[in-house]
Amino acid sequence: MIPDSIYKQGKIKIVxxxxxxxxxxIMKISTPLSIMTTFIICLLSYNGNTQNYNFTLIQNSNxxxxxxxxxxxxxxxxxxxxxxxxxxxxxxxxxTITIDQVMPSGTNETITAIPGANVTPLDSSMSDKDLFLxxxxxxxxxxxxxxxxxxxxxxxLTVNGSPTSGEIRILSNSSDLASHPAxxxxxxxxxxxxxxxxSIVNFSNEFDTLTGIEAYSFDTLSVxxxxxxxxxxxxxxxxxxxxxxxxxxxxxxxxxxxxxNGQRIMLIENQFEKVDISQLRSALYFVKLRSMEGNYKTIxxxxx
Numbered sequence: 112m113i114p115d116s117i118y119k120q121g122k123i124k125i126v127x128x129x130x131x132x133x134x135x136x137i138m139k140i141s142t143p144l145s146i147m148t149t150f151i152i153c154l155l156s157y158n159g160n161t162q163n164y165n166f167t168l169i170q171n172s173n174x175x176x177x178x179x180x181x182x183x184x185x186x187x188x189x190x191x192x193x194x195x196x197x198x199x200x201x202x203x204x205x206x207t208i209t210i211d212q213v214m215p216s217g218t219n220e221t222i223t224a225i226p227g228a229n230v231t232p233l234d235s236s237m238s239d240k241d242l243f244l245x246x247x248x249x250x251x252x253x254x255x256x257x258x259x260x261x262x263x264x265x266x267x268l269t270v271n272g273s274p275t276s277g278e279i280r281i282l283s284n285s286s287d288l289a290s291h292p293a294x295x296x297x298x299x300x301x302x303x304x305x306x307x308x309x310s311i312v313n314f315s316n317e318f319d320t321l322t323g324i325e326a327y328s329f330d331t332l333s334v335x336x337x338x339x340x341x342x343x344x345x346x347x348x349x350x351x352x353x354x355x356x357x358x359x360x361x362x363x364x365x366x367x368x369x370x371x372n373g374q375r376i377m378l379i380e381n382q383f384e385k386v387d388i389s390q391l392r393s394a395l396y397f398v399k400l401r402s403m404e405g406n407y408k409t410i411x412x413x414x415x
Contacts, residue, residue, distance in 0.1 A: 162306050166198060167262070167323035168281050170409070174270040175211070176279060178245075180263040180302060181322055181395065189308035190253040196265060196318070197246035198300040199225075199289070203277030203329070204239045212267040215252035220245060220266065234288035242282065244298065254304070260395035260413060270329075280326035323397060324369070341408040343400055349413035352389040356400065365401040368412070370394065388414055 162184040169177045178198060193215060200208065204227055213220045223244040227237040245266060254263055270279060282289055282298060289298045302318040342359040356363060366386065368377035376396075379386055396412045 163317040163319040164263070164302050164304070165319050165322035166265075166281060166300055166302075166325075167321065168279070168325050168327065169262070169264075170324075170327050171267070174273060175267070176270070176327070177264050177267045178281065179265055180318075182257045182259060182261045182263065183319065184306070185258045186254075186256050186306065187308065188256050189306075190256050192251055192253050192305040192312060192314075193249040194251065194303035194305075194314040195246065195248050196300075196302040197244070199282035199298050200243045200245065200268075201237075201240050201278075201280045201282050202243070202270065203274050204241055205272075206241060206274050206277070207271045208243055209269045209271060210245070210266060211269055212264075213247055214264050214266070215249055215254065217252050218247045218249045220247045230288055233291045233293055234286075237288060240277070242298075262395075262411060274329045276330055278326050278328045278330075281321055283321055283325070323395075341400070341402065341406055343402075343408050343410070345398060345410050345412060348410075349415045350388060351415045352387070354386050354388060354398075354412065356383050356386065358383070362403040363400055364403050367399040367401075369397040369399065388412075 164180040164182055167179055167181050169179055171177055178200075180196075202208065207224075208222075210220055210222060223246075225242040225244060227240040227242060230242070231238045247266070257263070281300065284290065284299045288294065289296075300318050300321075301316045303314045304317050305312050305314050306317055307313065341361060343361055343363070344357045345354045346357055348354065356366065363383045364380070366377075366379040366383055367375050368379075368386075368388075368391075369375050376391070377386075377388075391414045393414050396414060397409050398412050399407060399409045401407050
């Protein structure tokens with residue numbers, strides 16, 4: 112049986128948090144008219160998707176990855192208070208993972224292996240895959256105060272066995288498996304956090320969606336080398352109109368820029384010294400650089 116208690120608890124807390132919000136507003140208003148007016152304003156102004164976090168998958172080296180939260184709002188000076196988070200990783204059948212680090216500091220993680228064969232009746236595409244449900248109790252640890260589009264590492268892990276086929280993927284909440292009625296939300300990614308700077312701690316699920324690169328193929332690792340230690344950098348970063356690629360004598364033969372949805376929006380195959388980004392909207396991007404030797408490095412770029 113797939114565990115779902117943590118997720119269900121999270122959903123209950125969301126409902127309670129919203130109910131308490133409306134209840135406290137109504138109790139403070141004296142007249143029926145003002146109650147209705149305030150209630151309508153609250154409904155119109157409250158939007159759970161305006162201040163939240165997305166999850167993304169970052170490749171640190173060949174088989175080392177980080178699942179990170181990407182902020183979709185500026186918290187100002189407030190340090191959001193976390194309670195728990197969770198997600199599911201999908202890997203090829205027989206492949207295992209090792210958790211190297213969990214954040215914030217003091218977080219206790221639980222990892223549950225789910226054989227793909229157990230869920231194949233619900234989703235036939237899982238017949239050659241295995242799943243790992245990772246949940247974390249953060250014990251009220253805080254995120255640092257952050258601006259928009261800040262990448263916040265959550266879990267760093269190693270894929271064991273050096274697979275050369277298949278992929279590692281964060282399971283999407285909208286996938287056939289996660290959205291199956293029999294699963295009842297127990298495989299949903301979530302992030303329970305208090306993002307409101309007030310005297311009351313109310314945890315709610317502020318996970319929105321997956322963003323950036325949510326899957327990496329192992330097929331290419333047999334012919335490509337991903338080397339994050341390449342001595343290459345971007346300047347300035349954040350940038351407004353153009354970036355300079357500081358190569359330190361490393362010969363670059365291709366530059367790709369991806370948006371947070373994993374779509375390639377720029378491909379540069381010459382004139383790497385300066386790259387014009389003036390036409391890009393202000394957002395977080397991923398710049399993938401390839402050397403003549405076939406090594407790769409991906410650098411996060413914040414376009415102002």
